[in-house]
Amino acid sequence: ExxxxxxxxxxxxxxxxxxxxxxxxxxxxxYFYWYRQILGQKVEFLVSFYNNEISEKSEIFDxxxxxxxxxxxNFTLKIRSTKLEDSAMYFCASTLNHEQFFGPxxxxxxx
Amino acid sequence: SxxxxxxxxxxxxxxxxxxxxxxxxxxxxxNLQWYRQNSGRGLVHLxxxxxxxxxxxxxxxxxxxxxxxxxxxxxxxxSRAADTASYFCATVPSGNTxxxxxxxxxxxxxx
Numbered sequence: 001e002x003x004x005x006x007x008x009x010x011x012x013x014x015x016x017x018x019x020x021x022x023x024x025x026x027x028x029x030x031y032f033y034w035y036r037q038i039l040g041q042k043v044e045f046l047v048s049f050y051n052n053e054i055s056e057k058s059e060i061f062d063x064x065x066x067x068x069x070x071x072x073x074n075f076t077l078k079i080r081s082t083k084l085e086d087s088a089m090y091f092c093a094s095t096l097n098h099e100q101f102f103g104p105x106x107x108x109x110x111x
Numbered sequence: 112s113x114x115x116x117x118x119x120x121x122x123x124x125x126x127x128x129x130x131x132x133x134x135x136x137x138x139x140x141x142n143l144q145w146y147r148q149n150s151g152r153g154l155v156h157l158x159x160x161x162x163x164x165x166x167x168x169x170x171x172x173x174x175x176x177x178x179x180x181x182x183x184x185x186x187x188x189x190s191r192a193a194d195t196a197s198y199f200c201a202t203v204p205s206g207n208t209x210x211x212x213x214x215x216x217x218x219x220x221x222x
Contacts, residue, residue: 031207043154043199045209056209092156096209098142104153 002026004103021077023092033093082110130187132216149211189215192222
């Protein structure tokens with residue numbers, strides 16, 4: 001069964017460093033999303049991507065964040081200069097028809 | 112505004128019992144989805160119910176939707192220890208817009 005994959009599963013970085021989180025959505029899906037979940041809190045929407053551009057973004061998704069679909073398969077989230085409060089699980093999701101399929105997540109720890 | 116608020120926040124039952132979790136939301140929706148999350152892990156899609164549907168079944172899961180009350184319930188019958196997880200409802204306002212998650216219900220099934 002096709003699934004969304006994410007790498008790495010765990011990323012540890014120093015405050016101020018750039019990180020790139022990678023996702024490979026399901027191949028025939030058209031919409032892509034990034035969500036994050038701070039430990040013990042609810043899942044929050046960051047950004048959605050369709051037709052090679054951002055279709056919607058939340059207040060969390062400020063200038064420190066960017067997304068890219070550099071080729072036909074990968075979908076990346078970049079955090080330019082990480083802060084302590086960026087520590088969270090980051091989930092990628094993709095969908096064709098409303099049902100969103102989530103990847104296993106990347107746990108980002110900012111020290 | 113908050114969407115998809117689940118209650119109870121935590122639920123502890125004996126194996127074999129049924130577990131019912133409720134979700135309320137505030138604005139109109141295209142569909143509502145339930146997800147499961149084991150501690151520190153990814154989100155597993157359980158079931159999607161569209162706004163024109165009232166009830167849906169999948170194995171031991173039964174979901175109801177009452178759009179007049181803006182509420183949904185998830186029933187897990189004959190619970191097992193492996194059902195221990197957090198359960199989230201997530202609403203989709205329209206089309207392929209992002210999911211709006213609630214804070215979840217932590218279910219503990221005691222063997």
